Amino acid sequence: MKQLSQLPDTLVRKFCDRPRTYKRIKNGLLKLYVATKKGAKHKLLQTLIEYHDAYDLRALSVKNIFELVAKVKLLYPNLEVHTYRCLCSRLAPLFSYKCAVEWLKQNNFILSLYSGMRYCPYCNADPVYATRIKGQSVRSDLDHFFPKDKFPFLATTLHNLVPACSRCNRLLKSDQIDDLLNIAMPYRDDFDDNLHFDILIENIGDCFSRVRIDKCHVISFPNKNKSEAGRAMALTCFFGLEEMYDKIFFEDIGELLRRIQIYSSNYPEFLKLKGINVSQMIWHDIPDREDIDKYQLGKLKRDILHQFGIM
Ligand SMILES: [Zn+2]
Secondary structure, eight states: OOOOOOOOHHHHHHHHOOHHHHHHHHHHHHHHHHHOOSHHHHHHHHHHHHHHHHHOGGGOOHHHHHHHHHHHHHHOTTOOHHHHHHHHHHHGGGGOHHHHHHHHHHTTHHHHHHTTOOBOTTTSSSBOOEEEETTEEEEOOEEESSOTTTOGGGSSOGGGEEEOOHHHHHHHHSTTOSOGGGSOOTTTOOHHHHEEEEEEESOHHHHHHSOOGGGEEEEEEEOTTOTTHHHHHHHHHHTTHHHHHHHHSHHHHHHHHHHHHHHHHSOOHHHHHTTOOHHHHHOTTOOOGGGGGGSTTHHHHHHHHHHTTOO
């Protein structure tokens, strides 16, 4: 929903400061490099080793990795697709998610990754959490936005790991995604800025006097002049957010509309003088913009209040 805060530098550095895995990747690359005497594959491995020395491949962001791949393709147009895929499959074990996750668990990194976030960044509806119970770490899913079988180099990249609810994680695993680059990604896009939800009411009188929830529908609109609006809309469609909010949260939405009608027309002056916000009277837990992920449906509720001129 909201752009996840950038991963804290100290944590990324701590994650990368693992001499054993750094060496394992370096040695693996060198071994393949020595085994291939010449040609584009040889040069590609050399580039990867140089990158690993300079930046540490484990810490690159998804954007950096794609830039690297694009650069490699430009540099070595002669590299056949088959050769490239073979090379990827040889290199993939070096970026083993299993090893990385073991380290993440031991170092409470996962707890930090989830900290400050309570609801899924895709649907903003289901809780995500990580905690320790009886010494065991318990957590909801950790989604690979770009699947690790298709993008082995992104298996352990921290910027590709998104805490997510199991419903969204399962949808992302399906084969329906043709082009992941077209969907808003929590570490890259600020969803909140790019799209807004409105309530479409078939008959306003009906709806407000004795709320006919079946006549209200959630619809989404791209925010004009936002270059990433298309990606945010694609995410909404992909996860079926309009239908989901309509069907699962219609009671909540109806209650919100009822309160808007009661409080916005008769908002007592003395409460204003005491500095009590009308939006708090209508819905006590409307989050600040930067805290959307801490509240269930925070984005939807904020947008509805905005639609009716409360915020
Ligand atoms: Zn979700």
